[in-house]
Amino acid sequence: MTERHILKDHNQERRLFLSRLFIGAGIAVVLVFTLIARMVYLQVSEHAYYYTTKSDSYRIHTLPIAPNRGRIYDRNGILLAENKPSYFLTVIKENAKDLNASLGLLADLIRLSPEEVDKLRVRLKRRAVPFSPVQVRQNLSEVDIANIAVNQFRLPGFAIEAQLARHYPQGELMAHALGYIGSMSEEELKTVDPVNYEGTDGIGKMGVEKFYENTLHGTVGYEQVEKNASGRIMQILSRTDPVAGKDIVLYLDSKLQKAASEALADFRGGVVVLDPQNGGVMAMVSKPSFDPNLFIGGISRADYAKLNNNKEDTPLFNRALGKYSPGSTIKPFLGLGALDTGIRTREYAISDPGHFQLDGSSHVYHDWTWWHNRSGHDVVSLEKAIYVSCDTYFYDLATDMDIDVMHDFLSRFGFGRNASLDIPQASTGVLPSRKWKKEAMGQPWYEGETVNSAIGQGYTEVTPMQLATAAMLMANHGKWHQPAMIKRIGLDGEDINHPSTYPDIKLNNEDDWNFLVNAMTEVVHKNTGGAFNTGTAYKAIIANNKMPIAYTMAGKSGTAQVAELTADHKNGDAVDEDDKDNALFIAFAPASDPKIAVAVYVEHGAGGSGVAGPIARQILDAYLVGADGQLKPEFRPKSPPAPALISSTDP
Amino acid sequence: MLTPETRKYTGSVGAGLERKLSWPQRLHVDIPLLCALVVLLIFGLMVLYSATNQSVPEMRRQLYFTGVAFVMMFGIAQFDVRWLRNWAPWMFLGGVLLLVAVLVFGEVTNGARRWLNFPGLPRFQPSEVMKILVPLTVASYLSRKMMPPSFWHLCISLVIIGVPVILIAKQPDLGTALLITVAGVFVLLLAGIRWKWVMIVLMVALMAAPALWVFYMDDYQKNRIHTFVDPEREPLGAGWNIIQSKTAIGSGGVNGKGWLKGVQSRLDFLPEGHTDFIVAVLAEEFGLVGILFLLSLYVVIIGRALYIAGVAQDLFSRLLAGSLALTFFVYVFVNIGMVSGLLPVVGVPLPLVSLGGTSIISLMAGFGILMSIHTHRTVRIGY
Structure with missing residues (x-):
């Protein structure tokens, strides 16, 4: 070997190079066949699986339908917790032509605060699935709904949706006895069956609402829908109804x-x-006491501070x-x-x-x-x-x-x-x-x-x-x-x-x-x-x-x-x-x-x-x-x- | 330096042959390579048109860059590679200075400092230039030495590779740094460095990998590996791309759904469908047939490049052409492997097809060098 270094032997050099080039080309050929094999596997062997199930599943969406939460009655049949329709504003980012302009308009229409806009942007960022709606504001008042409806054409991508929200007709009186439901936290999300809680965002935080969560919650239902490219539902293909949560009667009078x-x-x-x-x-x-209705759909920071900052009254504490x-x-x-x-x-x-x-x-x-x-x-x-x-x-x-x-x-x-x-x-x-x-x-x-x-x-x-x-x-x-x-x-x-x-x-x-x-x-x-x-x-x-x-x-x-x-x-x-x-x-x-x-x-x-x-x-x-x-x-x-x-x- | 022009007037050894040069050789164009490239670019533009949801402005931009890339290729082909060899150290030095400039003055996009934007000049990434300059410089250095390279020459070569790679890794742009390392290492391998040393380096790399994982890799990089191992782990998060792309490929079947009829890309379920994941769009719309067509185009291009390397007349040309050919193959393999779920997701575009101007220009510059190597020959052999 050492002799070859003494004089530059061009033929020897070339042979060495060619042998290396052949090895490289050989490896490349093997790898090309690997790619072909992979593609044949995906496109021929697995084709049926991907074609019939997966690919369609992105046009056909399965939407969870949250079950109605069980109502709570007192011993004489008087309603203590019920579900009332509540309206909320959502936005699908992909369909919003000019999000900033729309948000600016909403600031005028429904007095959307900068704080709410910040929160919305965080939620938009976290969202992983394209074309999924993100909540802008809950508990829209009738005036809000009217204002949005009239200006709908200036708000592409925004929509008003309705859902049933918890309501405590007796308010403060029953707060400590019943507890309340609120937005699910990350920890709570880990403790529940994620499938059954798809579509549910409230969970019992305290009292009866918390202890009887499983009884009250019910079983999630599903709806198969076909969506077009902009995420709009074109038709409903099938539906499995949710099973409403069970009603509960308490000893309370x-x-x-x-x-x-x-x-x-x-x-x-x-x-x-x-x-x-x-x-x-x-x-x-x-x-x-406090008004448990404040917690439905997330309590505002100001309200929560008001409840928490009173060191003497401590209204959230159950004496x-x-x-x-x-x-x-x-x-x-x-x-x-x-x-x-x-x-x-x-x-x-x-x-x-x-x-x-x-x-x-x-x-x-x-x-x-x-x-x-x-x-x-x-x-x-x-x-x-x-x-x-x-x-x-x-x-x-x-x-x-x-x-x-x-x-x-x-x-x-x-x-x-x-x-x-x-x-x-x-x-x-x-x-x-x-x-x-x-x-x-x-x-x-x-x-x-x-x-x-x-x-x-x-x-x-x-x-x-x-x-x-x-x-x-x-x-x-x-x-x-x-x-x-x-x-x-x-x-x-x-x-x-x-x-x-x-x-x-x-x-x-x-x-x-x-x-x-x-x-x-x-x-x-x-x-x-x-x-x-x-x-x-x-x-x-x-x-x-x-x-x-x-x-x-x-x-x-x-x-x-x-x-x-x-x-x-x-x-x-x-x-x-x-x-x-x-x-x-x-x-x-x-x-x-x-x-x-x-x-x-x-x-x-x-x-x-x-x-x-x-x-x-x-x-x-x-x-x-x-x-x-x-x-x-x-x-x-x-x-x-x-x-x-x-x-x-x-x- | 002997350029064809000077040779004509000086009446050198090959003077008699010059007159019989065919027109492609006069223009310094390699017809088989050119044909394959043109077909690939046209096919790529078709796929891109579909993948960008038939966006005319995007097509116009891509066409513009393709045009610039062709001019670049033809331009470079006119230079004799020996000229490139002699100027390699200076160009390399210039490139390194540009990389340093990037770290100092560079523009920050998406958290990385990769672009240089000097007033009066188009915005560009110096790291792209390095994709060619690194193998060029290593080949230029080694071609003056005895083959196979001695340990000392190997070390110098590693320094030549290492300096720009570290600068680029600092931007940070680990994908490009890795690909440049590969291009440089190909030169070393082709030059015939001993397998023993290759093995040692591989062993060290294997042992260093866990340390790299713990101390060096960012969470997003680890996440990519996690996702590669189990894409279903986060079907709506990091695993989304790969699940979607496999679905697109699989649903294409043998014949595909037809041009502009891909569901995945049309409904925007496949992010990056026009850049790194464009193969998925191609596979969905043109099926296995389209994939085989694409792969055969690449095989023709790479095969022709390897042939050019094989018949090149001097060591420098051989090393450079061989490295360019193999590196091009690595781009193809890594991209398609990643999109089809064989490899973890790294940001490598599909060469000459994915949307992106700089990538096309630097690749075509490479092909210009290959054409130059093949058409500036002192002794003709048939091809």
């Missing part, structure tokens, strides 16, 4: 919901009303499912636990000095009466401790009972868990125990914290939903029904019977139920005339109400401390609105044969008995009492009334 909302008036707060016979949620109110310190509303359940576990007897009584101290601790725990008069409640048994809401009795009781025993008993009432069937967004609250504190905070439990837990303060947090459930369980003597929104599927369907996964609460002495229920009726009805021996709620619920009460009402107030108040404040000085205590009240009625259980939470309401109590009665009245001021016939006992539970009522 629109009238009761309205009454509960009116009872809360301008307070921030939440109300849950349950039907003790089945756990159905008859009302779920959270105030302030009926939020967690709060229960205050003294926890006491009946704790008292029942003390009896059942044998830590207290009905007869056991303390002499209440108005405050309490743990052995070996200097910290003084005061009874709520301390700030009014320093006498305490005198001799206090469990019954009295409930109706006068004696803190000292429960400080002592809890210390003997121990936090873990409290936790185990209270959890049987659903505290610390979300016991609902179809309200997954509800908070579980906090039911503290030694184990919980170790896990949540990595700290041991201190005895003083047990004392706080006795009066529903400290770590304990419950939701109005849980309180209503517990009240219902007290009313039912331990018979469990899990709170549920859904009553049945379809207007003519059968009521869904959902057996509870929570075991009924069995007591060692079933009569303890009667004892506690009685103590709770005394909270409302007992009147001894003395300031601190009368039921805590008697004054506000009975005495100050012009209407005599038509039924026996069992209840318990709770006033949960929000901020540490000074003695002066407790003595009646003005308190900042934000520092006022939260007011709570749980109730059920009629006490002997309960038809309704309710929990009321009033944010910064200050007084459980004074503020939340009358709200609870107003709700019970609305449900139980007829126009004549008497118990409605359907709620009257069929057998002669049971012997009066309230032995000590002073009429």
